Amino acid sequence: MHQLVEHHSRKAARILDSARELVLDHGAAKVTVSEISRAAGVGKGTVYLYWxxxxxxxxGLFARDLFTILETGIARVTTDPATVQPRHLATLLLRTTHRLPLAQRLQRGDADLLRILMQDAGDRDxxxxTQPAAMCRQVMPILRRHGLIRHDRPLPDQVYALHAVLTGFFxxxxxxxxAPPxxxxxxVLADTVALLLEPSGPPAEAALAAAADQTxxxxxxxxDAILDYIDRSQSPDR
Structure with a gap:
């Protein structure tokens, strides 16, 4: 697995932790650099040294959540190719995202956080x-080609249906x-996705292996694109 290497000191790590807590408590729009620096126990100029x-x-905080989601998925699929079955991928995505508070805020429609993420064209792209809808569009054609998704419905309809199911369960x-208990x-999510998308019979080992490699x-x-973004965004020389 890749390691997320910090290019800066423990001070910068404290800044990241403090910023995360403040954003979660007060929202991205209301938090100021002064508040972040006070909470981290550093001068305001130190924050600007890194960001x-x-x-x-x-x-940068949100990118770290995305990195965690992607690294978790990569590790699981590498260890067990059967993870690429839709029922397993869906539950893995939901479990991982639910443990990451900033990703949760975005999925719940935090307009201020979304605005910050979408400000720059390159960052926006x-x-x-990395959004669930985009990942569905990238991965589901692979799964369908290898027989892990049924062919009885148009693929765009299946992509839409899975995204709707994930949104509702999240x-x-x-x-x-x-929600009802x-x-x-x-x-319940795994069973729902299996009924919605998967063929009735078990997939062949070769199909699982090929789908896992492409996924x-x-x-x-x-x-790697997220890691490169983190590296660039936290460089003191930027």
């Missing part, structure tokens, strides 16, 4: 590639009090 603006810092898991929501190529390419 030119508050927005750059917040985008990169972050758009909302239910994030706000359990507003379930003993294990992730098992890993997509995930690694996106992971």
């Amino acid at each position: 030119p603006s508050k927005e750059d810092l917040i985008r 990169l972050f758009a590639r 909302a239910a898991v994030s706000a359990p009090a507003s 379930a003993d294990d929501p992730y098992t 890993l190529a997509v995930l690694r390419e996106t992971r």
Whole structure:
């Protein structure tokens, strides 16, 4: 697995942790660099040493969440190619995203966070590639080519359906009090996706291996783009 190497000191790590807590508590729009520096126990100029603006810092935080999601997926598919079956990929995505608070905020429609992520055209394109709808569009054609998704419906309809299911389950898991109870929501999600998309018979080992290899190529390419963004955004020489 890649390691997310920090190019800076423990001070910068404290800045990242403090910024995350403040953004989660107050929202991206209300947090200031002064508040972040006070919480981290550093001078305001130290924050600017590593990130030119508050927005750059917040985008760096979100990129780290994306890196974690992608690295987790890569590790799981590498270890077990059967993870590329739609039921397993869907539950993996939901479980991983649900553990990352900034990703949760974006999925719940945080307009201020979305605005910050979409400010720059280059950043906008990169972050758009990592959204669940975009990942569905990239990965599902691979799965369908190798027989892991049925051919009885048009692929765009299947992509739309899976995205809708993931959106609904994410909302239910994030706000359990507003949803009917379930003993294990992730098992319910896996069963739902299997009924929605998967063929009745088990996939062949060769099909799983080929689909896993091609899916890993997509995930690694996106992971590497995110890692390059993090490296560039946190450089003191920027």
